[in-house]
Amino acid sequence: MTVPLRRPIIAGNWKMYKTILETESFFADVAPLVKDVHHCDMIIAPPFLALRRASELSSPSGIAISAQDLHWEKDGAFTGEVSASMIREAGATHTLIGHSERRQLFGETDASVNKKIRAALASRLLPIVCIGETLEEREAGRMEQVLDRQLTLGFAGLTEADFSPIIIAYEPVWAIGTGRTATPEMAQQAHAFIRSRLQGLVSRGVAQAVRILYGGSVKPDNIRGLMHQADIDGALVGGASLQPKSFADIVHYQ
Numbered sequence: 001m002t003v004p005l006r007r008p009i010i011a012g013n014w015k016m017y018k019t020i021l022e023t024e025s026f027f028a029d030v031a032p033l034v035k036d037v038h039h040c041d042m043i044i045a046p047p048f049l050a051l052r053r054a055s056e057l058s059s060p061s062g063i064a065i066s067a068q069d070l071h072w073e074k075d076g077a078f079t080g081e082v083s084a085s086m087i088r089e090a091g092a093t094h095t096l097i098g099h100s101e102r103r104q105l106f107g108e109t110d111a112s113v114n115k116k117i118r119a120a121l122a123s124r125l126l127p128i129v130c131i132g133e134t135l136e137e138r139e140a141g142r143m144e145q146v147l148d149r150q151l152t153l154g155f156a157g158l159t160e161a162d163f164s165p166i167i168i169a170y171e172p173v174w175a176i177g178t179g180r181t182a183t184p185e186m187a188q189q190a191h192a193f194i195r196s197r198l199q200g201l202v203s204r205g206v207a208q209a210v211r212i213l214y215g216g217s218v219k220p221d222n223i224r225g226l227m228h229q230a231d232i233d234g235a236l237v238g239g240a241s242l243q244p245k246s247f248a249d250i251v252h253y254q
Helices: 020-034 048-057 084-089 100-106 110-122 135-139 143-154 184-201 204-209 223-227 244-251
Strands: 009-013 041-045 063-067 094-097 126-131 167-170 211-214 234-237
Touching: 009 211, 009 244, 020 048, 020 063, 020 244, 041 094, 048 063, 084 110, 094 110, 110 126, 110 143, 126 143, 135 143, 143 184, 167 184, 184 204, 184 211, 184 223, 223 234, 234 244
Parallel strands: 009 041, 009 234, 041 063, 063 094, 094 126, 126 167, 167 211, 211 234
Antiparallel strands: none
16 A cells, blocks of 8 residues: 655644734744745644734745634534634634643533534534643553543544544643653654554544644754654644744754
8 A cells, every 4th residue: 555645734823822913923024934835834823813814914925824723513602712614714724623722721522622623624624633641641651542532532433534634733731831842752652653543443544644743842953853753744833833933944844
């Protein structure tokens, strides 16, 4: 069987940073730094209020725009929530789902992740689905058990065809915003496990084709080692994506 060529992705998650004016400044500064990038896909996930402006400004840079979350219902009495159709209308093409901060701080569950994936797919949004273990779980030797549960329940009932647009981001929670990062070898071990489980849960074809990003204190000085690993197909970048220069340096990892 021929192994599909997986196009790398560098994605930036701004979390609750940057106003609309700051978003305008970022895209003005980053465009010349990444204008000749052809080796990877680039994605930025700004706050909801900046989605429209980011979408308007992103074309010269070739950066796709992602939401940071969505609700699984099309509409309804869900104060403060945002639907997939609203995100699409704002110009975004992707959405994060199940980020560790949503799981830890806002009660996201594997069941809600599953519903959000289905809502994204129904509205033709490309899901970036985040999974990963906490420090306590890792130190207890439960990394594989946690990842297996998140994969099994989060992707329950999805078909092989459903997986075509899905991107997975492995986030070791203990390495997010802490300055700590998994070594490239540790990250590769987790990515290889995820790919092997997808082969059992879905199919060999899906396991070989799905792109798996690493997210956990990714910076310009560690991206190259991560990208040299066989099963790491890119990065989900947090703080280092807030500055045009550091984001561009990560994009130019080659």
